[in-house]
Amino acid sequence: MTDLGAKISYLALADGTPVYTADSAPVGVVEHVLADERQDIFHGVIIGPSRSHNVHRFAHREQIADLYERGVVLSVPVGQLHEPGTDAPAARAEEDDDPVRTGVRRAWEWLVRPH
Template sequence: MEDLGAKVSYLALAVGTRVYDVESAPVGVVEHVLADERDDIFHGVIVAPPKPYRSHRFAHREQIADLYERGVVLSVPGAEMREPGEDTPAREVEAAGDDPVQVGLRRAWEWLSRPR
């Protein structure tokens, strides 16, 4: 893995920053940082996959080991990131209560599905 630079806050994490899993394998790039900046709550990141894969993934803050200037390092294998899509629990989160991963998946799905 390349030099990732200094550690940063989620507030300084740039779109396009590379994301690596726990084994240093590249899993994509940051598409969007999910956070409630007003209340200073970091939920996680939406990861755009490398081509030819099409499905975005969501890395919850509990799945992220460190944030750096030029990289995000996960604390889990890339395969453990969930897809915030129509066929996932992200659409059924209201029944999940306060589970933070489910709340993050719902927010990721809302961001991905809104018109741009």
């Protein structure tokens, strides 16, 4: 892994920032930072498709080890990341205060919203 620079806040994390596993393997790039800036709550990031993973993935804040100027390092294997689901109403009904489900729902809602 190249020099990732200094640690940063989620507020400074840019779309297009590379995402890596804990052992330095590239995962993809940040496609969107999910946060409620007014309440200063960082939910996680949507990771865009890559050559090895042709799907969007959602990394909840608890699945992220560190944020750097030039990279995001995950704390879990790629297989533990969630793919934003297609059944948002069902996910909303099943949340039960589960922060990962909440984040996955928000990731899906961002993906299906016209940009």
